[in-house]
Amino acid sequence: MTELDPVIHAAARLRITAALATLDPGESIAFPRLQELLGMTAGNLSTHVRRLEDAGYVAVDKTHRGRTPVTYLALTTRGRRAFEDYAETLRSVLGERSGS
Numbered sequence: 001m002t003e004l005d006p007v008i009h010a011a012a013r014l015r016i017t018a019a020l021a022t023l024d025p026g027e028s029i030a031f032p033r034l035q036e037l038l039g040m041t042a043g044n045l046s047t048h049v050r051r052l053e054d055a056g057y058v059a060v061d062k063t064h065r066g067r068t069p070v071t072y073l074a075l076t077t078r079g080r081r082a083f084e085d086y087a088e089t090l091r092s093v094l095g096e097r098s099g100s
Contacts, residue, residue, distance in 0.1 A: 020074065031045070031071040061074070
């Protein structure tokens with residue numbers, strides 16, 4: 001059996017990656033909007049985003065809108081591929097079990 005990616009497999013990181021995968025490649029979402037969509041605290045979201053960023057799965061762009069700092073998040077090409085591989089592996093595992 002192929003192992004599920006441990007970076008994505010944590011429930012919170014899977015939710016983050018799945019949400020970001022719904023965006024078109026090159027598209028990003030503001031941190032507060034993602035926080036709202038997922039119902040996560042800022043600290044919890046930050047911790048998991050950092051882990052995904054360290055793995056090269058998420059790009060974090062810190063910028064300013066006027067004088068207000070804004071953080072945008074996007075799935076990298078590597079992250080999108082990792083999520084697709086994760087989903088494929090999960091489908092395979094579930095398919096094998098349902099056929100047993």
